[in-house]
Amino acid sequence: MQTIAAIATPQAEGGIAVIRVSGSEAVDIAAKVFVPASGRNIRKMKGYTACYGEICDGDKRLDDGVLLIYRAPHSYTGEDTAEISCHGGTFAAKRVLSACFSAGAAPAQAGEFTKRALLNGKMSLTQAEAVADIISAQNEQFLLCSRSQQEGALYRRISAVSEKLLSLVTLIQAWIDYPDEMEDEFDGKLEADKLRSISDELSALIASHGEGQLVKDGIPCAIVGRPNVGKSTLMNLLTGTERSIVTDIEGTTRDIVEETVNAGGVMLRLADCAGIRETDDVVESIGVERMIKKLGEAAVVIAVFDLSRPLSEDDERLMELLDGKRVVCIANKTDLEEKADAEILVKRFGSIVRVSAKDPDCAKTVADAVTAVSGLGSLDLNSGFIANERQRLCAEQAKAAVDEALGALESGMTLDAVGVMCENALDRLYELSGEQVSETVVDQVFRRFCVGK
Ligand code: GDP
Numbered sequence: 001m002q003t004i005a006a007i008a009t010p011q012a013e014g015g016i017a018v019i020r021v022s023g024s025e026a027v028d029i030a031a032k033v034f035v036p037a038s039g040r041n042i043r044k045m046k047g048y049t050a051c052y053g054e055i056c057d058g059d060k061r062l063d064d065g066v067l068l069i070y071r072a073p074h075s076y077t078g079e080d081t082a083e084i085s086c087h088g089g090t091f092a093a094k095r096v097l098s099a100c101f102s103a104g105a106a107p108a109q110a111g112e113f114t115k116r117a118l119l120n121g122k123m124s125l126t127q128a129e130a131v132a133d134i135i136s137a138q139n140e141q142f143l144l145c146s147r148s149q150q151e152g153a154l155y156r157r158i159s160a161v162s163e164k165l166l167s168l169v170t171l172i173q174a175w176i177d178y179p180d181e182m183e184d185e186f187d188g189k190l191e192a193d194k195l196r197s198i199s200d201e202l203s204a205l206i207a208s209h210g211e212g213q214l215v216k217d218g219i220p221c222a223i224v225g226r227p228n229v230g231k232s233t234l235m236n237l238l239t240g241t242e243r244s245i246v247t248d249i250e251g252t253t254r255d256i257v258e259e260t261v262n263a264g265g266v267m268l269r270l271a272d273c274a275g276i277r278e279t280d281d282v283v284e285s286i287g288v289e290r291m292i293k294k295l296g297e298a299a300v301v302i303a304v305f306d307l308s309r310p311l312s313e314d315d316e317r318l319m320e321l322l323d324g325k326r327v328v329c330i331a332n333k334t335d336l337e338e339k340a341d342a343e344i345l346v347k348r349f350g351s352i353v354r355v356s357a358k359d360p361d362c363a364k365t366v367a368d369a370v371t372a373v374s375g376l377g378s379l380d381l382n383s384g385f386i387a388n389e390r391q392r393l394c395a396e397q398a399k400a401a402v403d404e405a406l407g408a409l410e411s412g413m414t415l416d417a418v419g420v421m422c423e424n425a426l427d428r429l430y431e432l433s434g435e436q437v438s439e440t441v442v443d444q445v446f447r448r449f450c451v452g453k
Contacts, residue, residue, distance in 0.1 A: 020113060114128050205386060222298035
């Protein structure tokens, strides 16, 4: 396999840039482009050692920097690796890279370092996919989830299911091949129960995809309420900006203002919607229509009510629209005299969050309530989750095959047929974990990566 090189840091000006070289020639290539100030022999450097020196291309002295050596298999890729840190100018880094090419390295493809780590058994496919997720993480919760995936959380979860299925397949095979030597009678009901429990575990695994997406992309939240209850003020409080227009003229938020915020490590995708009320104003009624659409898309609805005014017909209409939704009921304007019957809200929503959107300290209270209602606050970050479409498809196909096997068993089909269906399910699980996966799939996974990772 060729020795490859790429710039591992972003292509932008910065303090330092790192050029990574990996493969059996990595140390030789480093010895050709790097001259240690101490005069030491790079070819004799042990793993995890570094030296300071000059980076050269032939007799041209390009820069000074630090060389770090890793020895196989104790490196990210599992191969000998050299990392050269130079000054972080885009031209300087490219020039050092081209010196590595002149010294014999080939340009690395996107994700090729991680692909080699996979091929050298340093990580599973799901762990490699988690590396891409760590790089793309935009919030703390997703970063922590992806980190635990990289440590093998999903791989362990899949393995637990595939081991159960494998022992079932082995047992079925034994009954087919050596029926006379089996100690117990074949108990179809017991085996069907095992398949049912595997199917349930796969359902939970598939459901984890939705949770994972919410953690990754943020919880879609619609802020709704009749005009002037304080939606835009609340939006501005949560985002810390003045993007929503706050006025006391009713119906000012005619369209939807959207913003993403990080609240206590969880990402919220907030949409401040037009006030709900009967209206003849064409522009405003389009806004209301869009608000109703947003309600449908929201995972959590932040319904705002104004405690300083009696609840109105528009408030009642809104309550009806919220049937079946996950709702955080915000009872706003607690700083003013209370004229609304808050008990109606408590009865309808179970609990209410009393705030004054003008008080900056309320932002955390609201964000905590949203996280709690979304169910993500209590999510076990270490349990492993389905992180992308490839994984979801494999899990769904595995479950379909398990359900098919269950149906076949219960309808009295031959053990041969049941066994084949279980084996199909097992193949899909091995594909999910990456233990049995085609080169095309591996290539597709690494296409998502950047060059240098
Ligand atoms: P929206 O139409 O629901 O978006 O309402 P706005 O956010 O534009 O607020 C309408 C009016 O209520 C503005 O004058 C705000 O300053 C005021 N307001 C919002 N929240 C509070 C609050 O908690 N206390 C008081 N006293 N006024 C508030």
